[in-house]
Amino acid sequence: MKHVADIDTKTDRGFALDDGVLIDDAFAVINDPDIDIIVEMIGGQGIAKDLILKAINNGKPVVTANKALLAAYGNELSQAAAENNVDLAYEASVGGCMPIIKTIRESLVGNRISGISGILNGTCNYILSEISENGVAFDEILAEAQEEGYAEADPTLDIEGFDTAHKLAILNSLAYGMEMNLEDIYIEGISGIDPMDIRYAKQFGYTIKLLAISKFLGDSVEARVHPTMIPSENLLSNVGGTLNAVTVTGDAVGNILLYGHGAGMMPTASAVVGDIVDIARNLISNTRGRVPMFSYQPDHIEKIPIIPIDEISAHYYFRFSALDRPGVLSKISGILGDLGISIKIVHQKDRKTKGAVPIVMLTHHAKEAHVKQALAKIGSLDIVSDTPVLIRIEDQGEY
């Protein structure tokens, strides 16, 4: 290692560097003709982007873990990398130490990938696991997680699902040969999750996880991040704490699952070192661009549209707070029936809270657009207090 660049050269990071290694000018590193590989660990979309583009233009391969940058500027970066015939590696950007990038890019090259579903944010998984196991409220766990360092001081990026969406955008690009598209991914975080719904989910044999889900539909893609009810016997349901897991569905492999630490200093370092060695092997072999950055050859990457969330169809969980009066259920189910939404299970067994009883339902397959119309109508009934709760269910296929 020739240089470590940090604008703050004073803070003790807990390890010793030889004299002259630590400098404060990152551009000096990128312009140093003796340096073969650049590792960008700054994060964010400002200086990191400038540095990476400059390194690529200088013909230097780059290793990064910067998912936010890739999700936002992946098309531009991959074009620059291809034009300069420079390797840009990013295994650490998704799933920490799990080799999900290498697996899709290299091992599954013989497959047409039709779906991805994953737990890709350790903070959210930790919070949902704690609520599920110990019944504590969201805010309490979040405060605890912040204290213990599992959650950032500003947890929005994690909690509201944006970090998960960044990762899904990258995986979609790799899996389906589509241009990076973060904007059209539907994103819903976990801040609205009520412990009551986690308890109901359990009763029905489900666990609630924040999932990244995408499906290849032939000439379009379904891509969404939201709290999801999955069967409790599903391996993903058993991924606890801050751990991550991702399932890839391919026509030859069926399902394949990777599981491991999705964040943290050492797991991230493991992925970064893997990338550095990969690039070093390319340098020794005098080869560049051996594997295309986003799996598909640049001229085979297409603009594949992501369908609006209203066009998906799924199984749904609803919870209504309704007055405890005769005829309420018939009114609700009438509205659902009129919109073609067929009910699989209804539960209405709890005691009154503030004069209202929770009515819980699971549906058969229904169109999201119809579901939203129905919930809007039901929510406006004077016998229904509070906004109806909707959680999507994924219980098709093996995991």
Next chain:
Amino acid sequence: MKHVADIDTKTDRGFALDDGVLIDDAFAVINDPDIDIIVEMIGGQGIAKDLILKAINNGKPVVTANKALLAAYGNELSQAAAENNVDLAYEASVGGCMPIIKTIRESLVGNRISGISGILNGTCNYILSEISENGVAFDEILAEAQEEGYAEADPTLDIEGFDTAHKLAILNSLAYGMEMNLEDIYIEGISGIDPMDIRYAKQFGYTIKLLAISKFLGDSVEARVHPTMIPSENLLSNVGGTLNAVTVTGDAVGNILLYGHGAGMMPTASAVVGDIVDIARNLISNTRGRVPMFSYQPDHIEKIPIIPIDEISAHYYFRFSALDRPGVLSKISGILGDLGISIKIVHQKDRKTKGAVPIVMLTHHAKEAHVKQALAKIGSLDIVSDTPVLIRIEDQGEY
């Protein structure tokens, strides 16, 4: 694809080949100067070995799924590959479509690997899962599995743990930089498993799986294949049917798990195609030996001894068939105590069968040599009928 060679060119395989593609002389393929990559799918250790060595000597890279051959002749084959600077790829040999070879060889290159544990044989996992879920007897399930094509007509290689051991030998070599050593792996199959023990395991919160286990001990290795009790909340416990999974423990990643179809035409094809593309990329890049065949550079591969099974220590499950008389438990526990084996739980609650009652015990950490001495003594007591049952428990560490 230029040629498919099979001594049987008559049987219809269900797909069409162009005229002249199917031939009956495999050596003609290997000697054809127009052919760049050889794929060996014959299996066995006879002609397959000759073909692979000849191909390597002809400078042709080879893709194989032949774990039995690699486990027996891996050292010879890797030496030949290194001497001729030829790539020999074998992703399909372990875990079918799961990229466990690539993950250890490439992604985990920054880790010191300290352990492996895996479900690597679909037939055994199917049989154990069926016994566990439906309580059917071993022989019945095996017959069923043979009918459905999940088990071979001669199931010895699978059922007695040899196939799993072949795969463990390969993973050990990759993970620890040790010479291939199949002979010293302790191997115990599942044919002796009694549904009664699966039931008791469940009561104690365990599931019985045929596991491949290895641990790096610094200057030696522990390596064994046997039915193993693992905590039911462990992800490996939830790997059902014919599926495979493997956990690798590394100093940076902690634990990482891969899960998928370990056998079958299409999952195996997925791994083979991955290898072919990898080699094709090397050919296009004009590079060979980019990644060392067994992860470590050939001159860094050492003879690392596998310790005898008697030298391991573990938690144990015992089941004794004892006469229902006062003093029996004290006699048995006295023998265990004398040998330093400390009991954690005793159960003695079932009704008599043939005048004997099952006494079931879980131990704290104990040395296998002491356990064997104790069981021999206990087995020879006249108050104990039948040979005592011993099942090793793995409940340390996260999975």
